[in-house]
Amino acid sequence: MTDYIDLFARELNSGFPGTGIFFGEPMRRHTTFRIGGTVSLFAEPKSLEAFVWAVRELRRRGIPYMVLGNGSNVLFSDRPHDLVVLSTARLDTVRVSVDSIISGAGVLLSRLGNAALEAGLTGLEFAHGIPGSLGGGIYMNAGAYGGELKDVVESVTFLDCYGTLRTVANRDCRFGYRTSRFEGSEEVILSAALRLRPGDPRAIKEKMEDLAARRREKQPLNLPSAGSTFKRPENGFASKLIDEAGLKGASIGGARVSEKHAGFIVNAGGASFEDVDALMELVCDTVRKRTGITLEPEIRVIR
Numbered sequence: 001m002t003d004y005i006d007l008f009a010r011e012l013n014s015g016f017p018g019t020g021i022f023f024g025e026p027m028r029r030h031t032t033f034r035i036g037g038t039v040s041l042f043a044e045p046k047s048l049e050a051f052v053w054a055v056r057e058l059r060r061r062g063i064p065y066m067v068l069g070n071g072s073n074v075l076f077s078d079r080p081h082d083l084v085v086l087s088t089a090r091l092d093t094v095r096v097s098v099d100s101i102i103s104g105a106g107v108l109l110s111r112l113g114n115a116a117l118e119a120g121l122t123g124l125e126f127a128h129g130i131p132g133s134l135g136g137g138i139y140m141n142a143g144a145y146g147g148e149l150k151d152v153v154e155s156v157t158f159l160d161c162y163g164t165l166r167t168v169a170n171r172d173c174r175f176g177y178r179t180s181r182f183e184g185s186e187e188v189i190l191s192a193a194l195r196l197r198p199g200d201p202r203a204i205k206e207k208m209e210d211l212a213a214r215r216r217e218k219q220p221l222n223l224p225s226a227g228s229t230f231k232r233p234e235n236g237f238a239s240k241l242i243d244e245a246g247l248k249g250a251s252i253g254g255a256r257v258s259e260k261h262a263g264f265i266v267n268a269g270g271a272s273f274e275d276v277d278a279l280m281e282l283v284c285d286t287v288r289k290r291t292g293i294t295l296e297p298e299i300r301v302i303r
């Protein structure tokens, strides 16, 4: 596989000079958990054209790959991964109009929030503090404080499983709670159009600042994590169940259930994948025994 990946990397680089190519790149450098072993190749295609070429070629050559946004919802194991990771970081164009934003998948939600504020557009305030990219956010219909991406997405342009570029409207994205049609599919999100409304810039700014303050107060933002570890179960909150099970502060190795927010497992210093994995299992088992509820991970675990 290494030879095939080397050849792919050389062709990507010669076809699209300026593409970021990193062999044996540790994923702890690219994930907010700061955990993860090396991948054979980490590539940052420098344009939409380069990105599309890369996905089509990886598929054609049967090389295992994965698309990564900002790495804020993933946990890689510490072993070496025979895998190409394609970063969307340079799918980074943003076009703002009177009531919409068209954006590349790699653009951070924080940047989009600021762009909306500058243009006096309301509707995206909820997303400003979510540390992911637009593509990663659409993939799992990220949301916070009563808003979800499904409320603002008008259409999504993606590469389908046959390598064809397609655009679908919101209703065809099959958005649900922390899920969409893209989850677990082969479809790769390239860009999206967001429908917003003209609003009062002062009110937009106030709302963004208020939500940021609530995050700082409630969430352990000073320590690496991937946000909420588990999805919200029906009729409840994972953090409440974990707290009531007496697990706040529980730790294994460098992984700890945050004392500030029991829904977060944090890397309190040098946590390994095994530490986090074992702690997730402990939390799941304890909550299940106590309440009969099985918590489902929200983060994507790459073993």
Ligand SMILES: Cc1cc2nc3c(=O)[nH]c(=O)nc-3n(C[C@H](O)[C@H](O)[C@H](O)COP(=O)(O)OP(=O)(O)OC[C@H]3O[C@@H](n4cnc5c(N)ncnc54)[C@H](O)[C@@H]3O)c2cc1C
Pocket (backbone or CB within 6 Å): 032, 066, 067, 068, 069, 070, 071, 072, 073, 074, 088, 105, 129, 130, 131, 132, 133, 134, 135, 136, 137, 138, 139, 140, 141, 142, 143, 144, 182, 187, 188, 189, 190, 219, 221, 225, 226, 227, 228, 300
């Ligand atoms: C401190 C903190 C706070 C958080 N708060 C929230 C919150 O309030 N609400 C919330 O919903 N989430 C929250 N999260 C989780 C995370 O930020 C979101 O899930 C975010 O949407 C993930 O985006 P990403 O770009 O980082 O995705 P990544 O972690 O890079 O990827 C996640 C998944 O999406 C896939 N993916 C990424 N981009 C694409 C693409 N272009 N096409 C196809 N698949 C793609 C990846 O393959 C992977 O399976 C938080 C995380 C942290 C660390």
